[in-house]
Amino acid sequence: MAIEKIEKQLKDTFGAAAADALKNNNEAFIQLAQQTFQTQHESTKGELDQRAKSVSESLERFDKNLNQLHKAHGGLMSRIDGLGKETENLVSALQTPKVIGNWGEMQLRKVVEIAGMEEHCDFDVQKNISTDEGRLYPDMIVRLPGGRSIAVDSKVPLKHFLASFDAENEEERSACLEQHKRSVREHAKELGSKAYWDHLEDTPDFVVMYLGDAVYQAAIQVDPNLPEDTLRNHVILAPPSILIMALRTIAYSWRQEKFSEHAREISSLGKELYERLKTLSEHFDGIKKGLARAVKSYNSAAGSLESRIFVTARKFQDFGINPDVSLTSPPPVEETPRALSAPEFHETVSDEETSDD
Template identity: 40%
Template sequence: MLLALIVVATLAAAAGAWALLAERRATRLEALLDAERRAAADKLSSVEHARDALKDTFAALSADALATNNQRFLELARQKLGELHTAAAVDLDVRHKAITDLVQPLKESLGRVDSRLQDVDRERATSHARLAEQLRSLSAAQAALQLETGRLARALRSPNVRGQWGELQLRRVLEAAGMLEGNHFELKESVTADEGRLTPDVLVKLPGGKHVVVDAKVPLSAFLDAGECDDDAARETKLRDHARQLKDHIVRLSGKTYWAHFQPAPDIVVMFVPGEALLSTALQQDTGLLEFSMKRGVMLASPLTLIALLRAITYGWQQEKIAQNAMEISELGRQLYERIAKLAEHFENVGRSLAKSVTAYNGAVGTLESRVLVTARRLKDSGIAPTEELPDVETIDLAPRPLGAPELTGLFDEVVEKA
């Protein structure tokens, strides 16, 4: 127990000593820490002063350096800008010239285009004014045409006017086909028959002395009525009436048997309908109308089909004219050949006469040389001085030239042999 107390006391004393020692150490450490804090504060203050000084110095140096650099940069920039400006100016001049050279043709073209556009605009204005005037004239002409059409429609309802109009159209078709009155056709040729006097509109002459009768018929009243109908059913009724009227004309024309009274002629008569619409409409309403007419010896013809028929007849006349010309040329050739043969006979006689003349001439020359000139030379030798010398007379050795044509070969063989 005592020992324990001693130990405790010892430990307590040791602990107190350690505590005192620790307190002293702590005090020293605090003093040292304070000193270090003061030193650190001094150093921090010095560092802050140095930093401020460095900051000021750096700011001053930076400002100087910046000013210097700015100055150098400005000088360099001025230099570079000057060089660039000079180069740019030169390049700009070059580019300006190049662009000018490039744009100049375009400018000239645009100038021409602008000038042309102005001309076109003026022409357009002129054309517009002219067109407006033409439209006004056309409107007036249309109004006049409508008026005249109405008058014509009213006039064509008269049978006499319709007949005259059909005959006029028929004459125009004949002229369009190239036919001449008196040569290729006759108008209003009349004959007397048992049923009375027959007078067809046209008698067309065919090659070989034949004829074909053409008579114009104008079934127009029902057709005009159909054009005035607003109702389709009524219009169809009128068009069927138009086909019946045309069929009635076929029956009446067939009963006249023109071909029997104008011989020689084919057993057919041409019924001319002076309007394509008149015939085509009737054929649409009555599809058997064409066969009906052909069975009765009537051939229906519109202006186009009649022109084709008359053209064929005109071609026949042309071929006959060519054949006649060929016959005339053949006859002229025969006459020419006979005359050439007669002329060859005259040449033969002339050749014989020439050969005889040459023979007589050569005989006379022989007599002159062998008899007359011998005596004359003797007279000269006897001392008679002639005033002129006797000429030398030569014989003719040429014969008449024979004709070289094969047809005339041999005509002068006999003449040459005799010569």
């Protein structure tokens, strides 16, 4: 009984001690866990706050940029709308005959400037030509060396050409380009019927039809034989590249013509100068002969003075008249005029001697 009692007491004692130890350990663990959590919480909260602040600032910048983008988009749309209206107005204007004509003439002038023909004044714009049927008005007359000339007309068939860009499918676009080709052909036929070459002097039997490069390319894309066909009607289709090349060739011919003209003028001036030098040499020959005659006359007079006058005058000294005054004979002139040795002078003298004979 005593042993059982002791065992029970020991169990109770150890149980109480174990319970106390477990309780103390649990409390220590909980306290440590709370401290660790508190530390981690504070550290994590600081990092989260920092990241949240960074994200907030990024969102603010994004919102600001987005607002600016909206404003820019609004301005861009406004400009696009304005550009669309201007494009519509331009397309509408380009369908007006007067505007088309002025635009074509302006392009033609620019081509002439690029080719260097304007500074030489080798073209007349809008010069009218009188005919039995009325007046013809070519856009330009290109003057060639030798009094020849070529008529140039600018044509701008844009209606079907512009319509091809608004086509909704390839079939519709092809139909527009086909109409465009026909329009170019009709313009060429009408231009050929005017027969400018019959009303301009010394002009080849053709007229140049100027077309914009895009207009020309669109037409020959559909009909590559179009240039040959229009040539049969005495019409040469000329986009800017071809017309500039032709005008530069003509400008070169004008420069060569001016060089030849200058050479002829120089030759004429040389001939005139030669004739004047010949006349001057004749004058020099006359002066030489006059000087020779003067020297001869002087020497004859000096000899006569010495041999006749002074001999008699010295006899007065024998009578005491001016005995202190001596009479000095003038010396003869020994030098003669220098003869001109140039062959032209001898030729002149020979001509004069021949004419005298």
